[in-house]
Amino acid sequence: MIGGGFAGLATAYFLARDSKLRIVVLEQEKKLGGHASGRNAGMIRQALTDPYLVRLAKEGKEALKTADRKGWSRIQFQANGSLLLAGGDSEKELKKTRDALRKQGILSHWLSRDESVSRVSVLGEAKFSKALFSPTDAMVDIKGLLQEFIHALKTRGVRVLSGRKIQALSRTHSGFLIRTAKQYFYAKKVVNAAGAWAGIVGEKANATVIPFKAYRRHLFYADPVKGFKKAWPFVWDLSHEVYFRPQGKKLMLSPCDKILFRLDVHKRRGTGTDPKMQQVLIKKLRQLSGSFEGLKIRSKVAGLRTMVPDGRFVIGEDPKLKGFYWVAGLGGHGVTTAFSVGRLASNLILGRKVDTKLARVFSPRRFVK
Ligand SMILES: Cc1cc2nc3c(=O)[nH]c(=O)nc-3n(C[C@H](O)[C@H](O)[C@H](O)COP(=O)(O)OP(=O)(O)OC[C@H]3O[C@@H](n4cnc5c(N)ncnc54)[C@H](O)[C@@H]3O)c2cc1C
Structure with a gap:
């Protein structure tokens, strides 16, 4: 092996x-x-x-x-579940996801804005028009x-x-x-x-x-935001391409970066981080909601997704x-x-x-x- x-x-x-x-x-x-x-x-x-x-x-x-x-x-x-958010064009992807889940007999249901916010309070000011909750994720x-x-x-x-x-x-x-x-x-x-x-x-x-092809993606670990709960589902916003989840006492977040990493050219391991990515994350969070303002990021890692x-x-x-x-x-x-x-x-x-x-x-x- x-x-x-x-x-x-x-x-x-x-x-x-x-x-x-x-x-x-x-x-x-x-x-x-x-x-x-x-x-x-x-x-x-x-x-x-x-x-x-x-x-x-x-x-x-x-x-x-x-x-x-x-x-x-x-x-x-x-078993905290997942909450997928969409707006504009990404609504189509969310509907397709819902159909695929239904065909496999996997539970999921649409949540209203209020229901979404009552599960994940940090979404109070967030911009999204559809939310799909999958309780078995x-x-x-x-x-x-x-x-x-x-x-x-x-x-x-x-x-x-x-x-x-x-x-x-x-x-x-x-x-x-x-x-x-x-x-x-x-x-x-x-x-x-x-x-x-x-x-x-x-x-x-x-x-x-x-x-x-191998694509590098970053993960950031931050202090919890106001209202943080360990029982939050992981939240994936398809339109701004950003996700976050509770990880112990911290919040883990990713800007869903997908940058091609050529192992044959770079001759490196692909585990180094890019300092610019933190700004990309902050920008995406700002587009999603003002509630992440002042987020304190403590550490970061990167890894390769190969496909x-x-x-x-x-x-x-x-x-x-x-x-x-x-x-x-x-x-x-x-x-x-x-x-x-x-x-x-x-x-x-x-x-x-x-x-x-x-x-x-x-x-x-x-x-x-
Ligand atoms: C940032 C990020 C977030 C992700 N989030 C999720 C998630 O939330 N949920 C999920 O399901 N998946 C997630 N993934 C994907 C998941 O991590 C990968 O799909 C999975 O780990 C791939 O496993 P692997 O064994 O194929 O590869 P690897 O874990 O890379 O293992 C391959 C191993 O082969 C070794 N190897 C390579 N060449 C040689 C050699 N010549 N001789 C001996 N050994 C060698 C390497 O050192 C390496 O350890 C994420 C990935 C990344 C990067």
């Missing part, structure tokens, strides 16, 4: 649970979760427009909730989720090795030879769960070329390289769908029965010209 983010850990978890395969997870960084999986907003959002992503999000959310109840308590699953503690996966893997005898960057990967007559700076590994099957580096790892293996042009994940065996599997391109949904993606990927790797439509929609085969 190349990559120790949610894609790699969740897939390894199901493989270890459902087979007797000997699994090794190789992570380039010294610590796991150093990239997107440790630098995200932890929102469990089913309120999306793509019906296939909504399906995986629903299954992923259910699994997170169940795991939390059954002993993975560090997940801290908080949630939030989790991402560090806790990572720890639970790592603990479960170690308990099942999976070796999780950090500081092991894959430098070369070549096909042998019956598998793959994988070279890291410290040692060689031989594997019958390889899973590419390398997040923003998935395309680069694919290139090393001479696999199908998949047009991944392909159709916005759907890339899960399955490479069409030209037998034994080489992709679990990548999870975009902004890899926490929500960790369990459902891991289960689908593991079932495909083990040759188990899967929903053929779902497998086709996410297959890397769609990139073969």
